[in-house]
Amino acid sequence: MATTEKAPGNAPDKASPRDRLLDAAAELFYRDGVSIGVEALCKAAGVSKRSMYQLFTSKDEVLAASLDRRSAAYAEQLLPGPQDDGTPRERVLGLFERLEKASTEPGYQGCPFLAALVELKDLGHPASVVAQQAKQHLQDWLRAQAEAGGAREPELLARQLMLVFDGASARSGARIESLAGLTTVTVTSLMDAAGVA
Amino acid sequence: MATTEKAPGNAPDKASPRDRLLDAAAELFYRDGVSIGVEALCKAAGVSKRSMYQLFTSKDEVLAASLDRRSAAYAEQLLPGPQDDGTPRERVLGLFERLEKASTEPGYQGCPFLAALVELKDLGHPASVVAQQAKQHLQDWLRAQAEAGGAREPELLARQLMLVFDGASARSGARIESLAGLTTVTVTSLMDAAGVA
Numbered sequence: 001m002a003t004t005e006k007a008p009g010n011a012p013d014k015a016s017p018r019d020r021l022l023d024a025a026a027e028l029f030y031r032d033g034v035s036i037g038v039e040a041l042c043k044a045a046g047v048s049k050r051s052m053y054q055l056f057t058s059k060d061e062v063l064a065a066s067l068d069r070r071s072a073a074y075a076e077q078l079l080p081g082p083q084d085d086g087t088p089r090e091r092v093l094g095l096f097e098r099l100e101k102a103s104t105e106p107g108y109q110g111c112p113f114l115a116a117l118v119e120l121k122d123l124g125h126p127a128s129v130v131a132q133q134a135k136q137h138l139q140d141w142l143r144a145q146a147e148a149g150g151a152r153e154p155e156l157l158a159r160q161l162m163l164v165f166d167g168a169s170a171r172s173g174a175r176i177e178s179l180a181g182l183t184t185v186t187v188t189s190l191m192d193a194a195g196v197a
Numbered sequence: 198m199a200t201t202e203k204a205p206g207n208a209p210d211k212a213s214p215r216d217r218l219l220d221a222a223a224e225l226f227y228r229d230g231v232s233i234g235v236e237a238l239c240k241a242a243g244v245s246k247r248s249m250y251q252l253f254t255s256k257d258e259v260l261a262a263s264l265d266r267r268s269a270a271y272a273e274q275l276l277p278g279p280q281d282d283g284t285p286r287e288r289v290l291g292l293f294e295r296l297e298k299a300s301t302e303p304g305y306q307g308c309p310f311l312a313a314l315v316e317l318k319d320l321g322h323p324a325s326v327v328a329q330q331a332k333q334h335l336q337d338w339l340r341a342q343a344e345a346g347g348a349r350e351p352e353l354l355a356r357q358l359m360l361v362f363d364g365a366s367a368r369s370g371a372r373i374e375s376l377a378g379l380t381t382v383t384v385t386s387l388m389d390a391a392g393v394a
Contacts, residue, residue: 033232033318117367117371118311118316119230121371156379162364166367167359167360167363168364170314170364171359174315174318176329176332177359177360182353185353185357186360189390193389
């Protein structure tokens, strides 16, 4: 767009009100939890409440949209790229290595999708629906690796690896565990037991 | 006390205001999350805000006290009783069998201590301190079993079992996983790999 509109009193900001709301929501909900209020959200985004309600029907919808937008970047951070030519076993270990690395970052507070599910306690909430899809996407990826790697029971192994992933992300996110060398050792034992080559 | 005081308009209630506050807090915080307000808490407890603030300095302190009171019952629900004469391996499996069973109860929403840690996102919060102690208590118990069972690295095995425990409680509490036969199989593989007899 050729507009040169500026937010009054601020530096030029090319992000749309929608994008600013979703950015602020992603940051605040992750840092402070899903209970943060509309006032704080709009203030952080530099968007009026009136504008927010023109764009979204509710705070719940903002939260859902912010998680949805985050899911692609999240998968990109954790899953191997298209150029990866490792074995299924190496690809699974790589995922947990990247989780261990991510968990050492200063702002890390665990998997944002698991946190949303734990906090919302309501599978019918629009943000829970998005979060559940993101978790299922990861589980499907793990199942595909388990199958390609020759696991005796690929579905069982994928569910086991999800227990480890979510236990690890919750515990390290809460700062009661440090993952270095922990998840990869655990995952190795589980893949060995499942017969993954 | 020999008082016969009744809550006006209610049946006689022998529980003290403190007990009623802690009971209501345990129920509401578990069901709805740590962000529920003082108004809702006092209303559910049938206690005035004035009375609450005479008993506790803040809502945070009520939450901490309610988790603290819950921790003994929680350990009793999950850990074997003093009469248990199983092997360390059987005792660990028994813990996870009890977790699988607890997770099928209608109101189950995961480990209350992990949920508090995930929601509060602040290890310095008085309720986080209590929650962390409860988690450490379980980890210490697992470490003792791992050691008694001859695990090569008892501390590592205890940390692995905590990943499984917390992943399982978070996922089943959020209703995105059903644990039957899942955690015991997982724990068996990890104990085998650790050399537990």
